[in-house]
Amino acid sequence: MKKVYSFPRGGILFEDSTVTPISTFHDGSWRWSVLAFFRNIWKSEHPLISIARKGLNVFKASAVVQRDPVSQTETQPMLKPANGSGYIDSFLPVLSVIPLTQNNGVKTRRLVELGDTVREGMLVGKGEEAGAANIHASVPGTVVRLVSWEMAEGVMNEGVVIRLGGNFERSGKQEAPLPWNYLTSAELRKRVRDCGVVEMEGSGKPVVETLMEFDNGPKPLSLVVSCVFDDPWRVADYVLCQEYLESVVEGSAIISKMCGAEQIVYAVSSREQSLGERLIAESAKYQIPSAHVSVGYRYPQGNHRELELALRIYEGQENVKLGRLFIQGPATLAAVRDAVVLKKPLLERFVAVGGSAVRKPQVLRVRIGKRIREAFNECGGFVREPSRIAEGSPLSGRRIANLDEPIGKTTYALFALLSKQVGGKVTRSCIGCGECRLVCPVGLDPEVLFKRIELRVQVAPWVFECHGCGCCNVVCPSRLPLSTLVTNAAILERKKNV
Numbered sequence: 001m002k003k004v005y006s007f008p009r010g011g012i013l014f015e016d017s018t019v020t021p022i023s024t025f026h027d028g029s030w031r032w033s034v035l036a037f038f039r040n041i042w043k044s045e046h047p048l049i050s051i052a053r054k055g056l057n058v059f060k061a062s063a064v065v066q067r068d069p070v071s072q073t074e075t076q077p078m079l080k081p082a083n084g085s086g087y088i089d090s091f092l093p094v095l096s097v098i099p100l101t102q103n104n105g106v107k108t109r110r111l112v113e114l115g116d117t118v119r120e121g122m123l124v125g126k127g128e129e130a131g132a133a134n135i136h137a138s139v140p141g142t143v144v145r146l147v148s149w150e151m152a153e154g155v156m157n158e159g160v161v162i163r164l165g166g167n168f169e170r171s172g173k174q175e176a177p178l179p180w181n182y183l184t185s186a187e188l189r190k191r192v193r194d195c196g197v198v199e200m201e202g203s204g205k206p207v208v209e210t211l212m213e214f215d216n217g218p219k220p221l222s223l224v225v226s227c228v229f230d231d232p233w234r235v236a237d238y239v240l241c242q243e244y245l246e247s248v249v250e251g252s253a254i255i256s257k258m259c260g261a262e263q264i265v266y267a268v269s270s271r272e273q274s275l276g277e278r279l280i281a282e283s284a285k286y287q288i289p290s291a292h293v294s295v296g297y298r299y300p301q302g303n304h305r306e307l308e309l310a311l312r313i314y315e316g317q318e319n320v321k322l323g324r325l326f327i328q329g330p331a332t333l334a335a336v337r338d339a340v341v342l343k344k345p346l347l348e349r350f351v352a353v354g355g356s357a358v359r360k361p362q363v364l365r366v367r368i369g370k371r372i373r374e375a376f377n378e379c380g381g382f383v384r385e386p387s388r389i390a391e392g393s394p395l396s397g398r399r400i401a402n403l404d405e406p407i408g409k410t411t412y413a414l415f416a417l418l419s420k421q422v423g424g425k426v427t428r429s430c431i432g433c434g435e436c437r438l439v440c441p442v443g444l445d446p447e448v449l450f451k452r453i454e455l456r457v458q459v460a461p462w463v464f465e466c467h468g469c470g471c472c473n474v475v476c477p478s479r480l481p482l483s484t485l486v487t488n489a490a491i492l493e494r495k496k497n498v
């Protein structure tokens with residue numbers, strides 16, 4: 001049995017993938033007042049209580065969030081496929097909306113006009129500013145509209161609408177892999193930049209820009225491949241790892257060469273022991289030392305900060321030197337491989353579509369630019385009007401204002417929740433239950449911060465420690481938007497200091 005390295009405290013354990021932001025038990029009922037009463041006794045300084053507390057401290061490291069059973073009666077949960085496969089190749093949309101703005105809000109320069117004919121993979125938006133990556137037509141066809149729309153957070157996006165037509169020049173055809181060993185780091189980077197590869201697991205930042213941050217600085221440097229499935233909505237990455245493991249490993253070898261990493265660390269959730277072993281076996285093809293580190297699967301273990309904490313524990317206990325960590329996810333690495341080995345732009349991705357309102361949750365392989373409405377329709381549509389639709393994880397996802405918005409390069413999950421799963425919108429007073437403190441992975445006390453924010457007294461520097469994991473929101477029985485309040489307070493404090 002491999003030793004497991006985990007971040008030291010807090011977090012949430014999702015027992016399966018029927019994710020709900022608030023458990024049905026967390027309804028602010030009398031049960032929580034009773035619990036709060038006993039908790040206050042527990043927190044008291046009576047010597048007997050102190051002894052009992054010490055004995056039970058070991059259990060404080062994790063909190064299990066109960067699932068909302070309602071969704072199971074309505075739909076199939078988003079189950080992780082038992083054999084690792086189980087994705088569906090999504091229908092090609094008649095109309096694709098190719099977004100010209102990344103989710104980080106940085107625009108590209110549009111290169112096509114109304115009526116232009118575009119080929120599959122043709123450059124339609126040029127990334128010129130910092131943070132902007134090239135955008136390509138995911139389907140062949142004709143540009144029939146130029147559109148703009150406002151996203152939920154108020155950011156304006158622009159896009160080109162392509163009506164499907166003509167031949168696919170690449171899809172479905174065998175392409176000979178190009179050798180890359182003889183290429184320099186600069187030549188490899190050019191291919192990755194040209195193909196518009198971004199960090200697909202969240203930030204949407206061009207990979208080449210992140211690489212530049214590691215160009216100077218102390219050695220050693222380790223590439224960390226994050227295969228941490230702490231959030232069940234990462235199931236699309238899981239499927240990709242199982243189906244395209246060779247691409248993930250080759251992409252890791254390529255990016256190691258690009259950044260000059262001395263070693264590759266495959267950080268894999270301890271539940272996925274066999275995946276770690278397969279990654280290591282495949283990596284033997286390449287001339288770079290590789291290690292499989294088994295890490296925890298409590299959310300937010302996959303966040304870079306918690307992952308780094310776990311790896312520093314590994315470093316200390318195993319007496320290895322990892323140095324600086326360049327952390328990337330499997331989807332990005334597979335895209336890097338396709339860019340270098342096939343000169344293939346980023347045109348599609350795996351997306352998990354589910355939630356209690358979705359009739360048939362599944363993982364789709366989708367062309368960038370497919371409209372979100374069509375992805376839900378392909379999963380059987382909604383059982384009832386959803387109360388919340390968002391992309392990403394229910395813990396930290398982005399609300400979708402319009403179902404005609406397209407799937408972008410960083411859309412790893414789409415979910416639609418019924419009202420019972422979302423819970424009521426009414427917030428109540430803090431009952432001092434301490435749940436938020438228990439789960440905070442960085443050791444903050446969100447209850448105290450919330451009260452300080454309300455009283456407008458000093459909250460710096462503590463709020464800067466928060467990284468918005470959303471754990472405190474999930475467990476708060478009073479439904480207080482703690483994470484949002486703390487992260488907003490941090491933004492205000494930073495502005496004050498400018």
Ligand code: SF4
Pocket residue numbers: 439440441442443444446465466467468469470471472473482483486
């Ligand atoms: S205070 Fe911040 S870091 Fe702590 S649980 Fe809440 S969101 Fe996460």
Ligand code: SF4
Pocket residue numbers: 429430431432433434435436437446447450475476477478479480482
């Ligand atoms: S803010 Fe924290 S202590 Fe207060 S009710 Fe919510 S979880 Fe409990």
